[in-house]
Amino acid sequence: MHNFTLYNPVKVLFGKGQIKELTNLITKGKKILLTYGGGSIKENGVYQQVISALDGYEIIEFAGIEANPEFNTLMKAVEVCKNKKIDLILAVGGGSIIDGTKFIAAAANYAGDPWEIMTKPDATINSAIPFGTVLTLPATGSEMNCGAVISRRENGDKLAFMNPLVFPQFSILDPETTYTLPKRQLQNGIVDPFIHVAEQYLTTDLNTPIQDGMAETVLKTLIKVGKDIVNGTKDYDTRASWMWAATNALNGFIGVGVDHDWATHMIGHELTAAYGLDHAQTLAIIAPKLWRHQMENKSAKLLKFAHNVWGLENSHDEIAIKQSIILTEEFFASLDIKLSLKEYDISPDYDKITKNLFKYSQTPLGERRNLDEKAVKEILQMAH
Amino acid sequence: MHNFTLYNPVKVLFGKGQIKELTNLITKGKKILLTYGGGSIKENGVYQQVISALDGYEIIEFAGIEANPEFNTLMKAVEVCKNKKIDLILAVGGGSIIDGTKFIAAAANYAGDPWEIMTKPDATINSAIPFGTVLTLPATGSEMNCGAVISRRENGDKLAFMNPLVFPQFSILDPETTYTLPKRQLQNGIVDPFIHVAEQYLTTDLNTPIQDGMAETVLKTLIKVGKDIVNGTKDYDTRASWMWAATNALNGFIGVGVDHDWATHMIGHELTAAYGLDHAQTLAIIAPKLWRHQMENKSAKLLKFAHNVWGLENSHDEIAIKQSIILTEEFFASLDIKLSLKEYDISPDYDKITKNLFKYSQTPLGERRNLDEKAVKEILQMAH
Structure with missing residues (x-):
């Protein structure tokens, strides 16, 4: 067996009805960026559950993160984070939304050109905006790790990065949210x-x-x-x-x-x-x-x-x-x-x-x- | 499957030679209480490895934590923590040392009678002194959980408590430290x-x-x-x-x-x-x-x-x-x-x-x- 370091501080809340716990997971008064994809969460009721759990919180929405999340899309969310002084990001969706949110969280606090996070192994990430997830598509494992894969279509690139600063603070996994996939x-x-x-x-x-x-x-x-x-x-x-x-x-x-x-x-x-x-x-x-x-x-x-x-x-x-x-x-x-x-x-x-x-x-x-x-x-x- | 919450933020460093990583795990200038048992760690070289890794740190030793760690012994360590303003405890040993250290860490910051931690399910633990472990006896799992079992022989008691504030910050597991058990x-x-x-x-x-x-x-x-x-x-x-x-x-x-x-x-x-x-x-x-x-x-x-x-x-x-x-x-x-x-x-x-x-x-x-x-x-x- 090789030597290893294991560290995984993600708090997982698993099971039916757990989305309502958001109100206990997020401190009142935090300014939240809600990231999601093409809107399927509005059709299956997950969006409504999230909004209802976060009644009274200040929420700014960023929709439209695509499968194989695109650098140029995510950079728009980075701008929102900076302009609106976002305290916490809540990713609601599958691996692409969560991966994209990891990049947003790191890029918003990154001093240089954020694309370096993907291409320079020695890029120094000193901090990231805290974030949590509500997982709706079991597949990538992104909800409980600190890795992400980001695409930049203009270059034909699809690249990965890992950093302990982009572990989700919490992830909610309700199997019932998968029924409509x-x-x-x-x-x-x-x-x-x-x-x-x-x-x-x-x-x-x-x-x-x-x-x-x-x-x-x-x-x-x-x-x-x-x-x-x-x-x-x-x-x-x-x-x-x-x-x-x-x-x-x-x-x-x-x-x-x-x-x-x-x-x-x-x-x-x-x-x-x-x-x-x-x-x-x-x-x-x-x-x-x-x-x-x-x-x-x-x-x-x-x-x-x-x-x-x-x-x-x-x-x-x-x-x-x-x-x-x-x-x-x-x-x-x-x-x-x-x-x-x-x-x-x-x-x-x-x-x-x-x-x-x-x-x-x-x-x-x-x-x-x-x-x-x-x-x-x-x-x-x-x-x- | 029942609903559940899973949270385990312990950083595990596993493998031969990992004790020398202590210097990277503990910030210089911290005042450390080193807790251990009857001295077997001096015979098998683990004590020397720890002291050598922590060269230049201020270390106060508390030896003599027994198997089935005893409340009255641990309360002496609690006094040392309070008097010496300990920043971090380093437990070196097996489950009894680690369990005892969890109690010390919580009791040192506890407002009431520390025995309440063991006997009152609603005892409120608001903080604990941070601690890490060097495990030398695989058995109890205490190195990667937030539970502890403490004895009070005068009452004939052996009782357990659990609290997320007593997760070790880190645990070093070197299989070679077990060779002399x-x-x-x-x-x-x-x-x-x-x-x-x-x-x-x-x-x-x-x-x-x-x-x-x-x-x-x-x-x-x-x-x-x-x-x-x-x-x-x-x-x-x-x-x-x-x-x-x-x-x-x-x-x-x-x-x-x-x-x-x-x-x-x-x-x-x-x-x-x-x-x-x-x-x-x-x-x-x-x-x-x-x-x-x-x-x-x-x-x-x-x-x-x-x-x-x-x-x-x-x-x-x-x-x-x-x-x-x-x-x-x-x-x-x-x-x-x-x-x-x-x-x-x-x-x-x-x-x-x-x-x-x-x-x-x-x-x-x-x-x-x-x-x-x-x-x-x-x-x-x-x-x-």
């Missing part, structure tokens, strides 16, 4: 946490039974609830298991002391930036191909995956590994999730994608730092 | 986290696959490493898996949204207070008897325990449940841990123990609040 977001909400776990679990075997068992628990839970979730079940416990699984996929606990991959994410981000695919759609396409490409390097953990997640204890090792990848693809396919770029009518420009991928850092990807431009092209070709 | 503490360090998990897991089945899977992971890890640990292995990964398992047994994650039992602990505390048994020794005796006494009420979770922890999927349900309890007893016995009071030459005074148990609260124990004086006596008789 459309099928595409339910599909994404299964794939996204599944691959988050895989990026931390399917790496090197470092003899870490606690982290591995937690990872396997999240994967098995997603497999167990996946079909019902995508079919739109209104069973509360199923929704709750899903929502809590997605948070635990990326709140730090699975990833302590182990090697991390994240190459699927890095490649996927480029496909989103170039072709507009949903984040989770890119992950479902890339991950199984990357595992096949790196089968030998990842064999010890793929075997645990085969045994402990897919129950293939009785197969020959190599067959079990190959079968575990096929079963994962079958699982995604059973949720009507596409497994190749071709199915989206995309013929990728391999050179352009790999070039953009290594634009800000030339370090090869993966837990072994062995996926260079050539390897990424090979994986993309497998993904076509 | 004596066998008895290694035994306790397996049983204690095992029963911590059981108190949260072997209750009601509320359809909580994430919490259940985490619980099973900790139990399976303890079963896997138990024998090697008690035999004094110096294998780093085995020590690290054990140490991290013990922390995760009681850092809140396994216990969110589920019913809690804790009757084994409550009964065990009385046995410690009356007969001086180690905390974990009492748990190993009481828990299996309590599970048998409550077999019907706990059957759904005992069956999961049988299937997922002990691999008894192919047995008849009732046989699997009984067998899982026997296998747990066999596991403890394989670590030379005694399973009855008789083996310690104790003939308990059932009336006295049950009377003292319900002294401050008459509420029956267990997740169903169904264990009254009569039931506790029956369990104690089974434990003789």
